[in-house]
Amino acid sequence: MTVTTEATGSHPLFAAHEKTLTQALDTIWRRGFWSAYPESPSPRVYGETAAGEGKAAFEAYLGADFPLDQPGDRVATESSPFGLPLDVRYPHTGVDTLLGNATAALPGWRDAGVEARVGVCLEILARLHRHVFELANAVQFTTGQAFVMAFQAGGANALDRGLEAVAYSYAAMTRHPAGAHWEKPQGKRPALAMDKKYHVIPRGVALLIGCNTFPTWNGYPGLFASLATGNPVVVKPHPGAVLPLAITVRYAREVLAEQGFDENLVQLAAEAPGERIAAELATRPEVRIVDFTGSTEFGDWLEANARQAQVYTEKAGVNTIVVDSTDDFAGMCANIGFSLTLYSGQMCTTPQNIYLPAGGIDTEQGHKSFDEVADGITAAVRKLTDDDARGVELTGAIVNDAVRDRVSAAAQVGESVLDSRTVAHPAHADAVVRTPLIRRLTVADDTVYGREWFGPISFLVATEGTTASLAAFERTVAERGALTASVYSTDEAVLAAAERVAVTVGVHLSENLTGGVYVNQSAAFSDFHATGANPAANACLTDDAYVAGRFRIVQSRRHS
Amino acid sequence: MTVTTEATGSHPLFAAHEKTLTQALDTIWRRGFWSAYPESPSPRVYGETAAGEGKAAFEAYLGADFPLDQPGDRVATESSPFGLPLDVRYPHTGVDTLLGNATAALPGWRDAGVEARVGVCLEILARLHRHVFELANAVQFTTGQAFVMAFQAGGANALDRGLEAVAYSYAAMTRHPAGAHWEKPQGKRPALAMDKKYHVIPRGVALLIGCNTFPTWNGYPGLFASLATGNPVVVKPHPGAVLPLAITVRYAREVLAEQGFDENLVQLAAEAPGERIAAELATRPEVRIVDFTGSTEFGDWLEANARQAQVYTEKAGVNTIVVDSTDDFAGMCANIGFSLTLYSGQMCTTPQNIYLPAGGIDTEQGHKSFDEVADGITAAVRKLTDDDARGVELTGAIVNDAVRDRVSAAAQVGESVLDSRTVAHPAHADAVVRTPLIRRLTVADDTVYGREWFGPISFLVATEGTTASLAAFERTVAERGALTASVYSTDEAVLAAAERVAVTVGVHLSENLTGGVYVNQSAAFSDFHATGANPAANACLTDDAYVAGRFRIVQSRRHS
Structure with a gap:
């Protein structure tokens, strides 16, 4: 029996994406402009066929069982602001099953170590980017955003925010070494010498409660911060905007399975109309992290009642x-x-x-x-x-x-x-x-x-x-x-x-904004989103503090 | 009217202590052995007269009004485990006065900037170190620790833990630049260019609730982390171990006043016998941070009821x-x-x-x-x-x-x-x-x-x-x-x-500890104390996450 919470050697996916990670971190600390995912949906950037293929992929979901191998009957709750019939049917997995699966998936993911987890998260982002048009269509037709905005805010920029969360998580988890040698002088006697290991461990199961208007942009920071730091994530979308997060869960599970990890590290918690399972999930003892974007009323309720968890909320405000x-x-x-x-x-x-x-x-x-x-x-x-x-x-x-x-x-x-x-x-x-x-x-x-x-x-x-x-x-x-x-x-x-x-x-x-920068837009890696310092949010969604509490350090030590 | 939350130029006290800070940070990231404050009370280290002077300073407190210029009548609640009559009389400042004073002191401290705050905190530690024998006597006779342990755990090692908290705070507050230039290319059009400022702002008033056995060692991490990150601190000692924290408050206020800051940035909240003001203080809206060491019962109560605050608790456990x-x-x-x-x-x-x-x-x-x-x-x-x-x-x-x-x-x-x-x-x-x-x-x-x-x-x-x-x-x-x-x-x-x-x-x-390292001892800068991952504590007292939530970042931006 061995403990491998700090796997040695670079994971292939970490090596594959390390340059992106390094660039993200460099930009975060400088806070200049950079983007990993081009925000122009132009064929000159994405190729002539990308837009059509993405639209076709989106349309293939409509009126059908969504391709996700989770147990349960099927539920459909969405209606498009554009009046398009959606009728996508998602697996309706029970709360006990979701939390049991997530709990079972935790040890293997924890023990995989920082680089494997970060590498897999970066690969999930890359995979989602390959399907960014599909994602943009899903965002458009569930949230009501126009296409270009859905592509940008709901696709490319959301991926940037996800990458930002992975980068912060990597920095936070590696700020301390995985091991250290400690030697305390004892005058003329031999020094006291210890070898120490520092294990990064997750808090537990994370719950993401998505919103109706920005399911990906507001959801990715918490989703990727939790996953990178070792926490299995249960994704509970808003009943009106399930598809963008269902697509996200689909490709996350695809990458996890390819890499030999338990795909239940990311699960979709679709609910039946009016079921309101968010409150039930959020107060379960297994759930140790909750990320929420939505009403002040429910955000305040979560902060007051989900006390077994670290709760991050973005609520209403008066801009x-x-x-x-x-x-x-x-x-x-x-x-x-x-x-x-x-x-x-x-x-x-x-x-x-x-x-x-x-x-x-x-x-x-x-x-x-x-x-x-x-x-x-x-x-x-x-x-x-x-x-x-x-x-x-x-x-x-x-x-x-x-x-x-x-x-x-x-x-x-x-x-x-x-x-x-x-x-x-x-x-x-x-x-x-x-x-x-x-x-x-x-x-x-x-x-x-x-x-x-x-x-x-x-x-x-x-x-x-x-x-x-x-x-x-x-x-x-x-x-x-x-x-x-x-x-x-x-x-x-x-x-x-x-x-x-x-x-x-x-x-x-x-x-004095008078040009092409608007107060309602923020740039990943440079602008912070929310502060946590006023009633509109209890956290900034894009800073170090947002990831620091998602994991803990457990140390072991022995004489050298 | 100017905003100077990021004062430019190095503060003299920051410059004076920068080497200590740098060494602390270097050790924190390496996690080897280092100590800023020698733990041997030997005359060869501290000089022939230090022990006697410290004992005399301690004895001068006994049966007298403690020299602290806070308003209120006087209260005495301590009885020494060694049977020594103590009868030190502390100012009994009302809760409204404490919180009013702390709130009034906040803006000036916030606006002083990171380096001034960190420099002042390091000077307070140096000042306390000059009085370490006085502190050790106070710890000994209130907690029941034997002298050498009181000197080490309650004096030198506590100061190391305080320094560690200041170092973590400095690192966390300076991980992002104070300002940045951002420039987003716009194809053939001129780039969008913005200048941005990132202000570090405190959460609000911090409350430290001290314990009976380790008032300084368990208190200094929270006290110094809160103060360095800009939060005025109300220090509520255990009624049985007031003196070590009263001495701490005394010298902290002395340094603050010397540097032209409001000395009410650090206040003592001594209470009358049986008054139990901790619960009242902890649930006041002004209080945004609570650090507590003590019983599981009260720690759980704080976590459940002081919901307006970030609550850090160390409680009972079964080692x-x-x-x-x-x-x-x-x-x-x-x-x-x-x-x-x-x-x-x-x-x-x-x-x-x-x-x-x-x-x-x-x-x-x-x-x-x-x-x-x-x-x-x-x-x-x-x-x-x-x-x-x-x-x-x-x-x-x-x-x-x-x-x-x-x-x-x-x-x-x-x-x-x-x-x-x-x-x-x-x-x-x-x-x-x-x-x-x-x-x-x-x-x-x-x-x-x-x-x-x-x-x-x-x-x-x-x-x-x-x-x-x-x-x-x-x-x-x-x-x-x-x-x-x-x-x-x-x-x-x-x-x-x-x-x-x-x-x-x-x-x-x-x-396999068989030599001079004991399971109940931890070394500053190398060993973490508590994990936050089991019911004995909801936080590690000595890691990055412990300081990350004590401040927020507020950004302003304008066109270049």
Whole structure:
């Protein structure tokens, strides 16, 4: 009987992908630009046949049993925001079976050692990348993202975030040596000498609870961090967006099996309609890690009740823009307009509250009144959405009825700045498409703007001036949290004051975005996502702390 | 208004101590032997006058108001295990005042930047080291440790553990740059270029809840990790061991004030008898970090109730020795005997359960029966304790009545192997001294040995053989946790099996200790303390994960 938690010699898959890993780590510590997975779906990048093959692979899943050899009857719960009949039938594996299988798979994966696990994870990412068009179609038709965004955010960028998690995990697991010689002088007596081994061991079974809008982008960091650090992962997708994670599980299991590992290291926990097995899974003693993206209500419930586990949550927040002044009025309006329009505001990073002095702002075009700023932003949104065929390539479709109903409800608050428009999708007759809605509020309306209205809904909040805007920014983010904040000002003192608020309430800040970078986008290896320092998330999804607690070190020592 | 969370230029105290920091980090990553603070109290190391001056400084505290300028009436709660009247009167500052002061102190400390904070922490350690004899006396007379142990574990080694925490914190906070330039190519268009800043921000107020037996050694990792990462610390000592942490707070505040920082960054939360303010403090919204060493009952309560905070606990456990065989019978018995005798078993790392085949074991002296092994261990304990004057320098005194009463209760279970003896301390007539008690049990008595009997109490548990011993080891540690485990065997297969159990239940293992290294001792920078992987602790006190969650990163970015 031998313990091989630190397998010696490089695993072939580790060697095969080591250059990618090294580049990822180098970029993480420098935080410059890099991407391992090209985000352009162009045939010049991926070849002439890739898009068609991916679409065909996606279509082959529809109305059929999904190819996953897990036990159980079959369940289908998805309905596409684009109105496409999906009816993919997934294995409905019982909770006891899932957790029993995961527990049984743990020792072999733990004992395989760091390099084997990291090598396999990198190979899974490479395999998923080979199927990135298939993945992009699955993301598009379950989340409502337009194709290019689904390819980028749901495909290439999600893979980058997965790679980032593997890289952080590798760095954390190898920061200490696998063994050491220790020798303590004892004056004239012989030194005390010990040989020590440091075993990396996983916490236990990890549970990933996926979300409806970004099943891969929000799911991959936790999935790959848990798997790389030795924890079997049970993937519980949102019932409305199963396919992207089912495809992920499929190829992960394929790679695991090829490499002689137990494929139950990654399992899909599809549920029957209304079954709500996430709560049951999350509170089982075997489950020691939970990653969750979704509602504040369930996130808070998990933090309070899944106490046997380390729980990482990303929840609702109130993202903010403070507009003080600008030297590029057109650029500012275009940038904000794009941010509000992209995926019709259904990003956890989309701005909601735009604080703007009631008396207007100074610009390079002279003073602009509140209404002129409002007009500038609405014009930018209209420019992006007035043409239906072009607009839907940016807005995509509305992910579910709750968002659609929220748009209707939002039309009843404050005053209209820009009404939402129902768009007939040129290619998908049954798609539910809505353009952004903007309402005008005053700073007194904090019962309205002080909570999240997820969807294509934003508020232009009239304040007494930038000091009041910053105060509202600080108050709402401290109370409700936020994933993003943004400020426009030509005054360095205002920018510094905004930065001070951001540091105080713990939210990432973008300053004077007027070009091709948007507040709702973050770049892998460079931008952190969430902070863990405000109520919108209890962790950053892309830092060292996010992986550090997923494994433990167990030491053994003996005399040399 | 400027934000200076990343102060530029090296802080003078950082520069002054940088070599120590660098050496600490180098040792942490290598995990060899090193110590920054000599553990020998010899005059040849510390000078002829150091011991006397430290004793005098300690005695000056007795029966007096402790010199700490915190508001409140005065409270005295300590009684010395050595029977010395202490009656040190500490400021009794109210909870609201403590938390208000700590909250007010946070922004300045956060904005001072990493190097200033780390430099100040290193200076506090250096200041405490200058007062190490004073500290050692305080540890001795509040915990009951004998002087040399108090000097080593409570002084020099505790400082090493504090330095280790500062070093981990520095590494974690500087793993990412303070700023970065990011440039994303855009084909023929100009690249997107951003300048980014990454601010390290603290979680909030940290609460340290000290223990009775190792107030400094168990307290310094959390105290210094929290402080270095920017969190003001409220130090709530055990009512029976206030002085060592009061001295710590005194000199920390002295250094902070000298450097122009708010001395309320470190405050003492002394409590009136029976007041139990730890629970009140731990559940206040301002408190975002709790470090606790103590009972499983209160540790579990904290984990369940202080949900607004990151809670790190070290609790009770059942430490284990599996005896299978040995090629150094005398060395084994001497080593085990010493481990049981040191500080009369009042270490969280002292072995309790010694699993031994009922049929005896093979040794280099031939087969030894169960009783012969028992005799060997008892003889070793007697050799260390039969002479009262020499014995008390190893056992010290019994920390409190609960331990004393537990020794009496233990005399009623199983069969006697070695009775505890009441010793009259030659120098301290009122000291409460007890020598180790050993009882014989069988593997069926798991209601007895399956829980912690903190104090000079251990059990020789007769098993059917080593397989049964390993099974009992695995079962008890999985259920009740452990901080240490140890195995004696000449058979590599048995050692490997023991290591496999240790990895499975997540406990550090020592193999065949027969010389001057003891299972209850761990070396800073090399040995991890606790794993976080079994019920005895939810964290390792000395690893990267222990500091990673104490701060967050907040980013700001703008176009270049």
